[in-house]
Amino acid sequence: MKKIDWYILRKFIGTFIYSLMILLVISVVIDITEKIDDFMTHNLSFGFVLMNYYIGFIPHIAALLFPLFIFISVIFFTSKLAYKTEIVAILSSGVSFRRFLRPYWVGAILFGGILWAANQWVVPNANRIRTSFENKYVSAPANSEALRDKTLRVDSNTYITFGYYDPNYKNGSDFVLKRVDGQKVIYNMRAERVTWDSIARKWKLEFASERTIDGLKEKLTFKNDTSIKIPLLPSELIEEKNKQEAMTTPELNRFLEREELRGAEGLNTYYVEKYRRTSAAVAVVILVLIGAIISSRKVRGGSGLHLALGIVISATYILFMQFSTVFATKANLDPLLAAWIPNFLFGLLALWLYFRAPK
Numbered sequence: 001m002k003k004i005d006w007y008i009l010r011k012f013i014g015t016f017i018y019s020l021m022i023l024l025v026i027s028v029v030i031d032i033t034e035k036i037d038d039f040m041t042h043n044l045s046f047g048f049v050l051m052n053y054y055i056g057f058i059p060h061i062a063a064l065l066f067p068l069f070i071f072i073s074v075i076f077f078t079s080k081l082a083y084k085t086e087i088v089a090i091l092s093s094g095v096s097f098r099r100f101l102r103p104y105w106v107g108a109i110l111f112g113g114i115l116w117a118a119n120q121w122v123v124p125n126a127n128r129i130r131t132s133f134e135n136k137y138v139s140a141p142a143n144s145e146a147l148r149d150k151t152l153r154v155d156s157n158t159y160i161t162f163g164y165y166d167p168n169y170k171n172g173s174d175f176v177l178k179r180v181d182g183q184k185v186i187y188n189m190r191a192e193r194v195t196w197d198s199i200a201r202k203w204k205l206e207f208a209s210e211r212t213i214d215g216l217k218e219k220l221t222f223k224n225d226t227s228i229k230i231p232l233l234p235s236e237l238i239e240e241k242n243k244q245e246a247m248t249t250p251e252l253n254r255f256l257e258r259e260e261l262r263g264a265e266g267l268n269t270y271y272v273e274k275y276r277r278t279s280a281a282v283a284v285v286i287l288v289l290i291g292a293i294i295s296s297r298k299v300r301g302g303s304g305l306h307l308a309l310g311i312v313i314s315a316t317y318i319l320f321m322q323f324s325t326v327f328a329t330k331a332n333l334d335p336l337l338a339a340w341i342p343n344f345l346f347g348l349l350a351l352w353l354y355f356r357a358p359k
Contacts, residue, residue: 001106004090008103011081016073016111020062023069027061028054038138053137056129063123066115067283068314072307074104074291079306082298097357101292108288116281120249128246144168144238153262154232157181162194162237170196170234175205177230186213189228196234202227244273268328271335279339286346287317293353317342 001009032039039049081087090100144167151161163174175194179187191205204227212219247255252274259267290313295306320342328338 001103004095005103005106008081009107011077012074012103012107015077016070019069019073019076020066023065024058024062028058031057035138042137044137053130053133056126056133059118059123059126060130063115063118063280066111067280067287068317070111070284071287071291071314072310074288075295075306075310076303078292078295079303082296083303085298087296088298097296100296101289104288104292105285108285111288112281112284115284116278119277119280124246124248124251127242131242131246147172147237150237152232152264154230156261158230160230160232165194165237167234167238170198175203177228184213187211188213197227200227202229203232244270249274249277268332268335268338272325272328272338275336275339279343282343283317283346286343286350287313289350290346290353293350293357297358313346317346320345 078087087100091097147162147165147167149161149163150165151159153159157180159178159180161174161176161178162172163176165172172194173192175189175191177187177189178185188211189205189208191208193206195204195206197204204225205223206225208223208226210221210223244252252270256267256270256274259270291310294309294313299305324333324338324341327333328335
């Protein structure tokens with residue numbers, strides 16, 4: 001890294017931080033205007049809202065628009081360098097275009113690494129704070145619908161079925177628990193009613209029958225009231241909106257492993273979120289290179305033309321991301337492919353622009 005590299009890198013970091021601060025201030029102001037009535041209805045002080053809501057909202061909105069604003073920042077300061085003929089002077093001194101891009105690589109990898117780490121741990125915890133506040137003070141969650149004939153696999157050989165279950169009251173009826181060994185049922189328990197005991201953290205069964213099967217031998221017992229402990233919590237029977245955004249990556253991996261074991265369906269949304277956290281960091285690198293290449297050439301339109309082109313490319317990137325996500329969740333497109341399609345297409349665009357850029 002030479003002086004000219006540090007000069008470009010300082011402009012890169014400074015412009016991005018300045019743009020991000022402006023974005024966050026505007027976002028917070030808009031959000032306050034939308035929710036001010038809710039804050040006043042619950043008589044919430046500014047300090048309380050700041051520490052219990054915006055401490056989670058700010059990382060969420062920053063991470064959401066991080067790649068796009070870093071892209072716009074690169075276009076903005078690079079086009080200024082081009083307009084002042086500084087890039088022409090650098091290339092005329094014998095510096096190759098590939099060498100000129102070195103500080104952009106450094107900045108892109110730096111910011112991409114920051115976003116990757118934030119997406120794994122910081123942003124999910126922030127989303128947990130944000131959604132908890134919104135559910136309590138802004139929009140109370142609607143009552144969950146009752147489940148009927150819901151079957152889950154809770155471990156490698158245990159299956160449970162709820163004939164009826166009400167998530168709001170945490171009780172149900174027609175409960176069945178089966179344990180299998182290969183293709184054979186070795187244990188069967190049925191109960192007319194089932195209720196979650198929050199104190200003992202067990203499921204309480206009423207009018208239960210217990211059948212143990214050992215080859216041709218069977219043992220049947222009846223119990224009016226009994227409790228069992230199984231690896232299933234009432235919260236796991238409720239489908240929460242955007243639940244995947246509030247889980248750190250280790251938590252998300254454990255959740256997916258458990259749900260796959262249970263034979264759950266509709267997990268593509270969770271897989272897309274898992275892969276998106278890494279693909280968003282790689283998108284930072286790709287978009288930085290595209291921004292540096294298209295704005296390094298001095299044109300008559302100046303920064304305005306470069307910024308307009310940057311906005312078009314940003315909108316296109318968002319469009320591709322939304323399309324691939326919808327196809328993954330609604331049309332069974334592979335989640336890994338859905339998360340990486342925009343990066344693949346824009347990576348090809350970056351290569352094409354690089355080879356066509358005046359050296």
